[in-house]
Amino acid sequence: MPEHGHKTPHLQEHLLNIPVPDYAPELRQLVFDYTLQLADTSLILGHRLSEWCGHGPILEQDLAMANIALDLIGETRSLYQYAATLEGKGRTEDDLAYLRSAVEYKNPLLVEQPNGDFGDTVMRQFLFDGFHYFLLKALKHSSDQGLSAIAAKSFKEASYHIKWSSEWVIRLGDGTEESKHRMEKAVGNLWMYSGELFMMTDTEKQLLEAGILPDYTSIKQQWDEHVAKVFSEATLEVPQQVYMQQGGKMGKHSEHLGYILTELQYLQRTYPGLEW
Amino acid sequence: MTQKEWPLWEVFIRSKQGLDHKHVGSLHAADAEMAIQNARDVYTRRMEGVSIWVVESKHVHASNPDDAEAFYDPANDKVYRHPTFYEVPAEIKNM
Secondary structure, eight states: OOOTTOOOOOGGGGOOOOOOOOOOHHHHHHHHHHHHHHHHHHHHHHHHHHTTTTTOSSHHHHHHHHHHHHHHHHHHHHHHHHHHHHHOSSOOHHHHHHSOOGGGOOOOGGGGSOOOSHHHHHHHHHHHHHHHHHHHHHHTTOSOHHHHHHHHHHHHHHHHHHHHHHHHHHHHHTSOHHHHHHHHHHHHHHGGGTGGGGSOOHHHHHHHHTTSSOOHHHHHHHHHHHHHHHHHHTTOOOOOSOOOOOOGGGTOOOHHHHHHHHHHHHHHHHSTTOOO | OOOOSOOEEEEEEEOSTTSOEEEEEEEEOSSHHHHHHHHHHHHOTTSOOSEEEEEEGGGOOOOOGGGHHHHHGGGTTOGGGSSOSSOOOTTOOOO
């Protein structure tokens, strides 16, 4: 319950005031594409987590997942707004979220995977959080002002997410026979989607050369160390030699994304231009 | 698993530096660390706090409402316990 005199923050406060960078058209297109890819990733994972709302195993974790979902959607909004500014063609954050088709979405396959049981959701979050956390940590120092401003804001949230998911992996992995079994199953279901996070697309490679993106090799190293440490505490084995699925970052998705977008975009597709 | 329900914890939040922690409610958690994280998620979503304490509810011992008369009524007619019989010097502003 808000205390007396406590102002409800207006949604527009999400808007970051970022000046439009003075890039050549090619570079601007690259930064636009990459910003969209990050936005799609946070949106789809945020949407997936929001599906837990009202279905969590206990009230406290129901809220925890809703909070993380809201953090991710907040980050999504900043990114889409920045992308819309970069593009400068009058499209808004809503147009970018609600009016693009599945092949135009560039999120990695991991984040569109179904929630499964709580163990699957925790594992999906854990695999993503490590990537997200170390990426944002590096992006805070990006030469691109928009990306660095958004990363600085979201990094604090990602620091909580990685703590949340790591502790749950340990608790469940090193828990009961049942919970351990389920976490092993979750690793089996999801590990194959973790590699794509670190495979650099052409866009990402060019942005690395332009000095805007960090090298994903170093992010992968930090991720490996973190995963090894948490898995060891969780008495889970780090899988070796798994064939990694990829495609999402190039717009080739699993069948799941279509269903997500159908639900996510329903209102705008059915009633174009509808407003609150 | 023999114990199905996680234990109950009481949550105390300090809303600002310099203020006291205040009881805000309770929640379920398996241990203290989870209780603090849950408290963060349940009770500080709207910037309510800068610090969290949790205490397992079983460690809180409460006075019995049946003792209310014996406990509190005797203080009723002891006005001399209130420091109201002094002139406060004008120089002292904040009292």
